[in-house]
Amino acid sequence: MTTATTTRPALPSPLRLGLARGGSELREFFRQKENLIFTVSLPAVLMLLLGTVYVKEAAAAQMFAASMIGAGIISTSFVGLGMSVVGDREDGTLKRLRGTPMPFTSYFIGKIVLVFVSSLVEAALLAVVGIVRFDLQLPTSLDKWLTFAWVFSLGVIACSLIGVALSALAKSTKTAAGVFNLPYVVLQFLSGVFIMQSALPESLRTVGSFFPLKWVCQGFRSVFALDDGYAVMEAAGSWELGRTALVLGAWTVIGLVLVARTFRWSNTSR
Amino acid sequence: MNAIRVRGLTKAYKGHRAVAGVDLDVARGEVFAVLGPNGAGKTTSVEILEGHRDRDGGEVSVLGVDPAEGGREWRSKLGIVLQSATDAATLTVREAVRHYAGYYADPRDPEEVIDLVGLTEKAKARVGTLSGGQRRRLDVALGIIGRPELVFLDEPTTGFDPEARRQFWGLVKRLAAEGTTILLTTHYLDEAEALADRVAVLAGGRIVAEGTPRTLGGRANADATVRYLAAGGYTEIRTSEPAKTIAELARHGEPAELTVTRPSLEDVYLELIK
Numbered sequence A: 001m002t003t004a005t006t007t008r009p010a011l012p013s014p015l016r017l018g019l020a021r022g023g024s025e026l027r028e029f030f031r032q033k034e035n036l037i038f039t040v041s042l043p044a045v046l047m048l049l050l051g052t053v054y055v056k057e058a059a060a061a062q063m064f065a066a067s068m069i070g071a072g073i074i075s076t077s078f079v080g081l082g083m084s085v086v087g088d089r090e091d092g093t094l095k096r097l098r099g100t101p102m103p104f105t106s107y108f109i110g111k112i113v114l115v116f117v118s119s120l121v122e123a124a125l126l127a128v129v130g131i132v133r134f135d136l137q138l139p140t141s142l143d144k145w146l147t148f149a150w151v152f153s154l155g156v157i158a159c160s161l162i163g164v165a166l167s168a169l170a171k172s173t174k175t176a177a178g179v180f181n182l183p184y185v186v187l188q189f190l191s192g193v194f195i196m197q198s199a200l201p202e203s204l205r206t207v208g209s210f211f212p213l214k215w216v217c218q219g220f221r222s223v224f225a226l227d228d229g230y231a232v233m234e235a236a237g238s239w240e241l242g243r244t245a246l247v248l249g250a251w252t253v254i255g256l257v258l259v260a261r262t263f264r265w266s267n268t269s270r
Numbered sequence B: 001m002n003a004i005r006v007r008g009l010t011k012a013y014k015g016h017r018a019v020a021g022v023d024l025d026v027a028r029g030e031v032f033a034v035l036g037p038n039g040a041g042k043t044t045s046v047e048i049l050e051g052h053r054d055r056d057g058g059e060v061s062v063l064g065v066d067p068a069e070g071g072r073e074w075r076s077k078l079g080i081v082l083q084s085a086t087d088a089a090t091l092t093v094r095e096a097v098r099h100y101a102g103y104y105a106d107p108r109d110p111e112e113v114i115d116l117v118g119l120t121e122k123a124k125a126r127v128g129t130l131s132g133g134q135r136r137r138l139d140v141a142l143g144i145i146g147r148p149e150l151v152f153l154d155e156p157t158t159g160f161d162p163e164a165r166r167q168f169w170g171l172v173k174r175l176a177a178e179g180t181t182i183l184l185t186t187h188y189l190d191e192a193e194a195l196a197d198r199v200a201v202l203a204g205g206r207i208v209a210e211g212t213p214r215t216l217g218g219r220a221n222a223d224a225t226v227r228y229l230a231a232g233g234y235t236e237i238r239t240s241e242p243a244k245t246i247a248e249l250a251r252h253g254e255p256a257e258l259t260v261t262r263p264s265l266e267d268v269y270l271e272l273i274k
């Protein structure tokens, strides 16, 4: 028997493990039909239904698509991811992982990969529906696509962290639906997803402005707007991209702190 | 250095003492069984050793490391076989085993492990479609894929049919023969007797006896009972020298229905956990 532990080869790096986990997460995700129907295609379906009612002109289609993509990625990152962590705790995934040399960082990277890919697929589906049914125009300048990329990334990371942090509040997937959906639905209302934020009373608008959803949607509207003149329709009268980065960055930090303090590998660890 | 060393381990849940001062030493390469009824504190103790639960008090060293502070290197040397997981349902057996192999520096060959646990025919099946027994064998596969030095098996055969249990025992013996240290909990006496080099009986959160399956609770030195049929009734003689007693008896002719028994592990066990 060899007990010379020093000669053991090195363990795989957390990043490599994280990507491997991401692959496995994606495989499991896309093999479940409920995910394809209810998560990935939901924004596209909503776009189709609500768009038919609300969208009367080209500019409105642009704004509506932007908000729906924003709401969609927050749904996958915050609600979907939070629920999946609760599910992982319930079905023993987390307990099993805890017993292996896989660090939490890799688990989280795997989740982020899952959210990134599924959100992108979701946004692409929505864009297709928008283009076919509502003559949606995709941005043409590199500048706009760069804005899309960072708003998307920062939004996904911040909301994923908050989703993982809140997963500690739910003991089972049964109770988790409430924990995640309630704040999400309220925020959708406060953040100008379905109604323009400028139509809300000042106090509610202020509350919505504390949370990521408003900023992600506003960032996407800046990307999809036919021209920058549409910024006057925002509550502040401008796209406020700097502030968007600031708020999302702050939520990323808050999320990191919360995850570090509240994350539980199992319901019985204490 | 012992694989496991525990001194004065305690753990309470809301004032209820689940583990009340346990001492344990498991040598490297040993198969050690913790035998005890439901609620004895087996899972609590094992999960503390695995680093899955916090403890209230006592010293614990597993492969030279305090489980509360064990890092990645330490975890890579452990094999933990879960009791009731239902994860990875949509992966195939092969995908799951391969995926977990990727976590380790020097894993076993996934195909070999699938074969070792007898799931070769199910390698392409989705994990969610496995029967209970097959699922548990997959749990073992995932537990040993990293070539662990120490394997924890918490009531591994609960709910198995007799044939599945025998197969599982064969698997544990193979691992033990390779030099793997094994800590096993069970409430089946025959399992402890078949597999363990040493046994500790846990009852009410305390170890009430410890020894080899043969000597547990003074079993090896206990008086034997010589029993035979004479004059329409059974006569029982308790003696420390049964051969002598029988020789004595034989002088008066062949005694009918003669048996010599010592307390079985079950007798000793039931006495201990009273």
Ligand SMILES: Nc1ncnc2c1ncn2[C@@H]1O[C@H](COP(=O)(O)OP(=O)(O)O)[C@@H](O)[C@H]1O
Residues within 6 Å of the ligand: A268, B013, B018, B036, B037, B038, B039, B040, B041, B042, B043, B044, B045
């Ligand atoms: N997470 C927990 N919370 C509260 N009580 C628990 C918990 N886990 C175990 N117990 C209690 O501790 C005692 C020992 O349980 P356990 O370690 O599971 O025993 P065993 O595995 O030997 O059946 C039991 O009385 C059980 O009800």
Ligand SMILES: [Mg+2]
Residues within 6 Å of the ligand: B042, B043, B044, B154, B155
């Ligand atoms: Mg138990």
